[in-house]
Amino acid sequence: MKTKIVALTLFAALCMSLCSCGKVEKSTQTALLLDTIVSVTCYGEGSDEAANAAIDEIKRIEAIFSPYIETSEIYNINHNAHSAPVKVTDEVMSVLKEALRICALTDGAFDITIKPLVDLWNIKAENPSVPSPDAIAEAKSKVDWTKVELSDGTVRLGAEGMMLDLGGAAKGYAADCAVKVIRDHGIKDAILDLGGNVYAMGSSEKGSPWRIGLQDPDGKRGEYFKAEELSDLSCVTSGSYERYFESGGRIYHHIINPKTGYCADEGLISVSVIGKSSFEADMLSTAIFVMGAEEFEKIKDNFDIVKYIIVDKTNNWKAY
Numbered sequence: 001m002k003t004k005i006v007a008l009t010l011f012a013a014l015c016m017s018l019c020s021c022g023k024v025e026k027s028t029q030t031a032l033l034l035d036t037i038v039s040v041t042c043y044g045e046g047s048d049e050a051a052n053a054a055i056d057e058i059k060r061i062e063a064i065f066s067p068y069i070e071t072s073e074i075y076n077i078n079h080n081a082h083s084a085p086v087k088v089t090d091e092v093m094s095v096l097k098e099a100l101r102i103c104a105l106t107d108g109a110f111d112i113t114i115k116p117l118v119d120l121w122n123i124k125a126e127n128p129s130v131p132s133p134d135a136i137a138e139a140k141s142k143v144d145w146t147k148v149e150l151s152d153g154t155v156r157l158g159a160e161g162m163m164l165d166l167g168g169a170a171k172g173y174a175a176d177c178a179v180k181v182i183r184d185h186g187i188k189d190a191i192l193d194l195g196g197n198v199y200a201m202g203s204s205e206k207g208s209p210w211r212i213g214l215q216d217p218d219g220k221r222g223e224y225f226k227a228e229e230l231s232d233l234s235c236v237t238s239g240s241y242e243r244y245f246e247s248g249g250r251i252y253h254h255i256i257n258p259k260t261g262y263c264a265d266e267g268l269i270s271v272s273v274i275g276k277s278s279f280e281a282d283m284l285s286t287a288i289f290v291m292g293a294e295e296f297e298k299i300k301d302n303f304d305i306v307k308y309i310i311v312d313k314t315n316n317w318k319a320y
């Protein structure tokens with residue numbers, strides 16, 4: 001199985017670290033969190049404390065939202081919220097509310113109850129294989145965001161075997177939280193990369209906006225097909241090249257169409273969304289991948305995004 005965990009890479013950030021003029025205080029911290037490589041670089045006085053605090057914040061988010069950590073709130077919901085409602089913190093409640101808003105607006109192209117299908121396809125396994133149509137139908141029957149009931153600080157999952165997976169949202173949410181922590185430390189200029197969820201704060205050392213390269217889906221890691229200038233904006237990419245396996249001459253990747261139970265096949269190989277909220281951009285990059293640009297254009301005005309860029313299977317890109 002070929003696994004690539006790549007997406008946006010920051011050529012601007014790399015250039016800065018290589019040719020730093022040594023005047024501005026700077027600190028880069030990296031960690032393996034949320035199933036990806038996280039890197040935070042802060043500039044200015046107190047950058048070291050700020051970057052470390054940002055990493056701690058992302059750890060905190062992972063501890064709450066990972067479905068694999070047995071003490072997490074999501075794990076608790078997934079294992080106990082079928083028979084009776086489970087009490088959750090205000091933070092989990094507000095994240096689930098916002099995620100369900102996206103599920104509704106995208107008519108379930110984005111669906112936080114995707115876990116039974118994610119588990120069945122098990123794309124991260126040593127040797128993944130294509131499940132049987134019966135198994136796919138069975139898992140698909142447990143995926144339905146409309147059966148997530150939120151009330152009075154509690155969550156209930158209205159179908160047996162239903163489980164939440166915030167894999168298409170948590171990195172974005174964590175990026176936004178980390179940005180707040182960095183701002184609270186008085187830092188204006190920083191660049192965060194959570195495995196393809198980039199947040200560019202303020203400006204680069206040159207005083208100009210950050211230049212972020214969009215990974216060429218067909219190219220080697222670090223090869224870009226386009227650069228975007230960002231300041232206080234996030235850019236999030238969902239790509240079928242990130243995690244996939246091949247079987248019978250076909251590619252099976254990690255973004256699933258909840259309506260078919262198979263991986264999304266709207267002719268796209270990459271979707272990048274730019275906006276103020278990394279959380280929203282993260283969910284929408286996944287949703288657009290599933291529904292395609294044409295359908296998304298009809299609902300675009302509901303969201304606070306600056307633009308999005310798609311790459312189709314013939315490796316042509318288009319910005320909207």
Ligand code: AMP
Nearest residue numbers: 109110111114167168238254255256286
């Ligand atoms: P991303 O790379 O942000 O597009 O997120 C992909 C991850 O989100 C997958 O690894 C799954 O954990 C989850 N996922 C896959 N398909 C969907 C979907 N249709 N809706 C919501 N989450 C999904």
Ligand code: MG
Nearest residue numbers: 168282283286
């Ligand atoms: Mg996403």
